[in-house]
Amino acid sequence: MRVNPMVCAALVAAMMPATAWADDPHDPAMRSAAARARDREIIRQLNLQEAARVRERDARYAEGWRAYDADREYSSSDHRRAMNGYARDRAQYERDMARWRRAVAACRAGDYSACD
Structure with missing residues (x-):
């Protein structure tokens, strides 16, 4: 298959970026001081x-970060608060378990009033 060189040249030219004339010191439209001003x-x-x-965008971002x-x-x-509540509940649990263990030990030792 043979490719026409003119087609390739046209494709390359189409893909090239357009030249910006705004900063070109040789641009004919920018020769006068009024045009440059x-x-x-x-x-x-x-x-x-x-x-x-x-x-404005940064202010919106800052508002979002503050939120x-x-x-x-x-x-x-x-x-x-939850961790403090957990610590309180855990301490109460430990006290209740110690009381229960003492009651079980007393019951097994023969103090039948502790068996309730």
Whole structure:
């Protein structure tokens, strides 16, 4: 199969990025000081708009992180409360088991009033 070189050249040209003339010092449209000033002002406005968009986006991100931190703090305080409750419950369980073991030992030793 033979490939036409003109087809290959057309494909390569189509895949090449377009040349940006805005920063070209030899661009005929940018020869006058007024055209360069206009271009500079347009670029300045675009940069200001982008900076405002980024500030707004970052503010939304910061709000989300504050909510995340607040939620995490709430969760950790819940966890702390649960662990303290567990420690109290565990201590009560140990006291109840010790009392039960003493009653069992007394019952086996013949103190039948401890068998209830």
